[in-house]
Every structure is written in C-alpha cells, then in structure tokens.
Amino acid sequence: MTGRYTYGPVPSRRLGRSLGVDLVPMKTCSYNCTYCQLGRTPRTTIQRADYVPVDELLEDVRRRLAEGPRPDFVTLSGSGEPTLNRSFGEIAAGIRQFTDIPIALLTNGALFYVAEVRKACSAVDLVLPSLDAGDEETFQRINRPHPGLTLEKVVSGLAELRRDFEGQIWLEVFIIEGVNSSDEQVQRIKTCTELIGPDRVQLNTAVRPPAEREVRAAARERLEEICAMLGPGAEIIAPSHAFEETPEARAGKEEVLALLRRRPCTLQDLADGLGIHRNEAIKYVHALLDEGSILHRQRRYETYYEANPAATS
Numbered sequence: 073m074t075g076r077y078t079y080g081p082v083p084s085r086r087l088g089r090s091l092g093v094d095l096v097p098m099k100t101c102s103y104n105c106t107y108c109q110l111g112r113t114p115r116t117t118i119q120r121a122d123y124v125p126v127d128e129l130l131e132d133v134r135r136r137l138a139e140g141p142r143p144d145f146v147t148l149s150g151s152g153e154p155t156l157n158r159s160f161g162e163i164a165a166g167i168r169q170f171t172d173i174p175i176a177l178l179t180n181g182a183l184f185y186v187a188e189v190r191k192a193c194s195a196v197d198l199v200l201p202s203l204d205a206g207d208e209e210t211f212q213r214i215n216r217p218h219p220g221l222t223l224e225k226v227v228s229g230l231a232e233l234r235r236d237f238e239g240q241i242w243l244e245v246f247i248i249e250g251v252n253s254s255d256e257q258v259q260r261i262k263t264c265t266e267l268i269g270p271d272r273v274q275l276n277t278a279v280r281p282p283a284e285r286e287v288r289a290a291a292r293e294r295l296e297e298i299c300a301m302l303g304p305g306a307e308i309i310a311p312s313h314a315f316e317e318t319p320e321a322r323a324g325k326e327e328v329l330a331l332l333r334r335r336p337c338t339l340q341d342l343a344d345g346l347g348i349h350r351n352e353a354i355k356y357v358h359a360l361l362d363e364g365s366i367l368h369r370q371r372r373y374e375t376y377y378e379a380n381p382a383a384t385s
Contacts, residue, residue, distance in 0.1 A: 077129045078136045079150075079334050081143040082345035085309045086200065086242065086274065087176055091143040093133055093167075094150030094334070095157040096123045102153050102182045104216035105204075107246055107287045109280040109336050110151065116218040118183065120158040130166045137171055145198070146171065149178035151334055156183070161192025168195050176200060181243075182221055185229030190236045197239045201230060203268070204246045206260025214251060223264075230268045243270035244309075247277045247298060249288040258301050265302065273306040275299055280336050281369045281376050323348050328356040329379065332366055336378040 081089040100123065104113035133146065146167055148154045154177060157163070164175050174197040181201025183189045193199055203226070205211035211223040234241060245261060247253050252261065265273050275298060278289040290298075292308075299306045323346035331337060331345060342353040357377055360366040365383045369376050 077124060077132045079331055080345050081141060082331070082335075082337075083341060084145075084147070086244075087147060088144035089141070090145050090147045090149075090176070091133075091136060091173075092150055092334070093129070093146060093148050093163070094124075095129075095148055095154040095160055095163065096150065096152035098151040098333075100152035100156055101180070102156065102218045102221060103180050104283075105180075105246075106214055106216065106284040107248060107278055107282040109282065110334075112283045113216075116216075117156065118218045118220050120156050120183075120186075120189075122159050123157050126159050126163055126166065129163060133167055134170055137173070143173060145174050145176045147176045147178055148196070149176075153180055153182070155179050155189050155192075158188075161195060164192070164195035174198060180215075181230055182217065182226050183229065184233040185225050187232075190229075190233050193233070193237050193239070198242065199233065199237060199239065200242045200244060201233075202244045202246065203227070203230070203261065203264060204248075205252055206257060206262070206264050210252055210257060210260075214246075214248065227264050227267055230270075234269045240272075241268075241270040242272040242274055243268060244274045244276055245302075247275055247290040247295060249277075249290045249294070253290050253294060253298070255301070258298050262302050270305070273302050275302075275306065275308045279371065279374075281371045281378070323352075325356040325359055328353065329360055329365055332360075332377055333379040336369070336376040338374050338376055342377070 077094050079092045081091045084090040099110060099113045101113045102116055102118050104116055148160055154160050167175055176198040177196045178200045181203060204214045205223060208223045243265060275295050277295060278287050295308050299308055327346055328342055339350060339353050343350040365380055366377050367380045
C-alpha cells in the first residue's frame with residue numbers, strides 16, 4: 073500500500089519493516105552514485121527547498137499508520153536525498169506528535185556540515201548516513217558529488233553530527249569490488265570512520281541493479297575480511313528476514329507499480345513489503361509486464377522489477 077508521500081512498509085535489511093516517507097522528488101540528490109538502485113541523477117544539487125507540503129505529508133503518514141500494519145521504523149528517505157528538504161526537521165517533529173514508532177533518517181550524509189541540518193535531526197532517533205571512500209579521488213569516482221562537496225567537508229560534517237546528535241548513527245559503507253575493496257582503500261575508510269565515531273559501521277555491496285553496469289559486488293568472504301579490518305563496531309548487513317503476510321493488507325496492482333516507481337524489488341520484496349502472498353505479487357507483476365508498465369533486470373541470481381520510465385501510465 074502506498075500514499076502520495078509514503079510507501080510500504082517495505083522490508084529493510086537494516087530496519088526491519090520500514091514505512092518510507094518521500095521528502096523530495098525522484099532523484100533530487102547531491103550525489104550521482106554509480107551504485108544507486110534508482111539510476112543516475114540528472115543534475116546534482118545542494119540547494120535545500122520546501123519540496124512537499126508539510127501538512128499534507130503529515131496527514132499521509134498519520135493515515136498510513138492508522139491503516140497498519142505497524143512498522144518498526146518510520147523512515148525519512150525515498151526517491152532522493154531527504155536532507156535537501158529544509159523542513160525535514162519539522163516533519164520529524166510532527167510525526168513524533170502522533171506516534172511512538174522510532175524515526176530514522178536514511179541519508180547520504182553529505183550536508184551535515186550545515187549546522188541547521190544537524191539541528192533538524194533532534195526529533196530523529198536514528199541517522200543512517202553513507203561513507204564509501206577514504207580519499208577524494210575515490211569519493212569522486214563512486215559518489216560523483218555536486219561540485220560544492222568534498223570528502224573532507226562530508227567527513228567533518230559527520231563528525232560534527234556525532235558531537236551534536238544524541239541518537240544512534242549507523243554508517244553504511246558500500247563496497248565495490250576493484251574500486252574501494254583493497255586493503256589500502258579500507259584503511260583509508262577506517263581512518264575516516266574513526267574521526268566520525270558512529271555506533272555501527274555497516275558493510276553493503278551491489279545486490280540490486282546499480283546505475284552503472286560496471287559496478288561489481290564484493291564477495292562475502294571479502295566483506296568478512298573488511299569487517300575484521302574495520303574493527304568490532306563493523307558488521308555486514310544481513311539479508312531481509314521473512315515477514316508474515318498481514319491479513320489487513322489491501323495492496324493491488326497499482327500499489328505494486330507505485331512501490332516499483334520508488335525502488336527495484338524482487339517478487340519476495342513486493343510480497344514482504346506490501347503484505348501480500350507471493351502468488352498475488354506474481355499475478356500483478358505479470359499484468360504490469362504485459363502492459364509495459366514495468367521492466368525486469370537480472371542481478372546475479374535474482375530478478376528485479378522496476379518501473380518503465382518510458383511508460384506513460
């Protein structure tokens with residue numbers, strides 16, 4: 073089930089069942105990451121703006137929580153970089169008024185050098201930023217940031233966030249084989265993580281179809297080696313656990329399409345995230361494929377489905 077600004081709850085490897093809250097239009101981002109599951113960013117930006125009406129968004133979240141099922145987190149995330157919405161702190165505070173469900177901020181971590189961005193996190197329980205490089209050249213190669221961003225600025229901003237923020241910080245490091253997977257690269261990343269001081273360092277790699285075809289996943293064995301190099305605070309992000317079908321779910325073909333417009337999913341992702349039986353997910357996917365509304369892509373041993381950008385409906 074989806075709303076205008078909400079989607080899910082969807083299964084998350086990090087957050088369990090997560091109700092996503094979309095704060096910016098599709099691919100409004102300060103990065104153009106090579107591994108992004110949503111594809112390339114047409115134009116990067118660091119300009120913050122009021123992208124969505126706060127009252128309408130809050131009502132959407134309130135309605136979705138009332139409909140159920142209850143998520144483990146309400147996650148400010150979505151189709152772009154949520155901190156580019158200059159009202160995200162007000163939105164988090166508003167959500168806090170009508171639920172005790174923890175609020176997470178899923179962010180690329182680029183804008184925490186801005187004091188008001190750090191201050192806006194006061195109503196958030198958990199911040200999940202990213203850091204994929206330990207030197208400027210690799211940062212530019214992987215994240216392809218807005219020209220106003222440097223790795224030094226990003227790392228210093230995250231370190232400032234750690235000093236200001238009372239909640240948990242789980243730092244994601246996305247490992248790309250042959251780019252940031254060597255011992256030398258990992259040691260540079262470790263130097264940065266020690267400056268930042270997150271509660272957890274979570275290793276990820278290419279599972280979903282990336283923006284660039286040359287992005288290669290790191291082997292499990294290599295991730296385990298990197299985890300050991302980064303120290304006791306590091307962990308490999310586990311696969312999604314199975315979610316039970318929710319009897320109150322009323323998802324149909326339109327909800328499947330709405331979710332695929334936001335992120336590529338496997339059949340099991342769709343079933344888990346929308347609380348429907350896998351056979352129902354298969355039925356809707358086949359119908360959408362026949363219509364040309366969605367496409368399928370093979371990633372290693374999994375088939376992922378995504379919205380067809382050329383479709384008119």
